[in-house]
Amino acid sequence: MSPADLPAEPVSRADAGAPSLLRVRGLQKSFGSDRVLDSVDLTVGRGRVLALIGPSGSGKTTILRCLNGLELPEGGTIEVAAAPTNADSVGTGTGGRRGATSAVSMAIDFAASPSPKELGALRDRSAMVFQHYNLFPHKTVLQNVIEGPVVVQRRPVAEVMTEALALLERVGLTDKRDSYPFELSGGQQQRVGIVRALALRPQLLLFDEPTSALDPELVGDVLRLIKELADEGWSMVIVTHELEFAREVAHEIAFVDGGTIVEHGNAKQLLRHPQQERTRQFLHRLLNPF
């Protein structure tokens, strides 16, 4: 399947880096008296891949969850740029809620306690792939994929089905369309999780440690799929522990520690020549475990 057939608006690598898709400024988040995010600034360019790395408990997953409205920050702003107007999901006029709302840019100021409607609009811009897949166990693979587009976005069933089946074929799960999640391996479940996210036609894909729950021999398939999507120009934020994968797939890496972005830069450069002492120590520990 070529990028042109894909259900969202990925932009080729050639344009990458130019317009920013997502701008996060001064994000603050506490759990009780525990400050987990302290003034987080991030920018993700259209068609760019940003990997968030850092020790556990550093706040990287919380950042990701804020982007999808699963956590409500107390302060800071998130801006999402408008989708390009020539994209198929908008141009055909058949695009669902995501297609329609993503035609304009939006900004949310969390200090001003945004309405549920605003948060919904933010959520509609992105789709998340969870560490533990979180597929709906009472629905078949196909039902999992079409639930959002059909029930929430109210797109035509026939169109959604065609798209869903094409996506399932692409990840080699056509024969599992009527299976329930429990009948699938972890790797297969995660690929369904990715397809479910793609079917929502998001502007931005969020991955929360997508391979951490997988058996080692199943990790490869999922990483390869994410790499393919990156090469097609999808914009992504990936929380990961796989440094090798981050080097391979991400344009940029942000090192998160203690609720702030300690260092943010070109992926290969940051891994090879970290500027900050904390980054150096973290990478050293990860690369030399013994």
Place this chain on the structure above:
Amino acid sequence: MIQPDWELFVSSLWPLLDGAVRGTIPLALTSFAIGLVLALVLALMRLSAKRVLSVIARGYISIVRGTPLLVQLFVIFYGLPSIGVTIEPWPSAVIAFSINVGGYAAEVIRAAILSVPKGQWEAAYMIGMSHSRALARIILPQAARVSVPPLSNTFISLVKDTSLASLILVTELFREAQQITAFSQKFMLLYLEAALIYWVICLVLSTGQGFLEKRLDRYVAR
């Protein structure tokens, strides 16, 4: 040894079954249906972030579970007329049983909702669902599976508890039995016969529970 009066047994069968079909069974079904709706509302109130709602639900459940069903029934049928509210026997029984089922089943449903992993809510929100749609399409179908065994218990208890309605003059299985003993004086025979019919009804219900569990378990690893 006293010979059972088989003739009386057979001739009583019809009025007893009639009491079951026109009294016990519809009374249990109606009250359970109303009680379940009430229970769902109470469970959601109990889980609500709004403190007022959860306190009200908590109070309701506490009172219903902390007082005898017979007392509840008598308050409604014999008590309310003294403050000017007179309700016929049948609706009185339905009201009392529904209120009672509501209190017990609310806790079952609340626990079943809580048993669904948080990730299911998050995935539902992620695909753009509102709270109520996530509840209806993602959470409750999964909670239903968990709540079938305990709710079946509640229903089976209710079927037997409907015999209390005989005390507020509702014509049902047990009252039919009592009326026949009044002239025949065959207490043992009639009450055992009534017990037998209750047991058969509950056997049928248990079988139904088995089918329902099997159907809802089709998406769970065995």
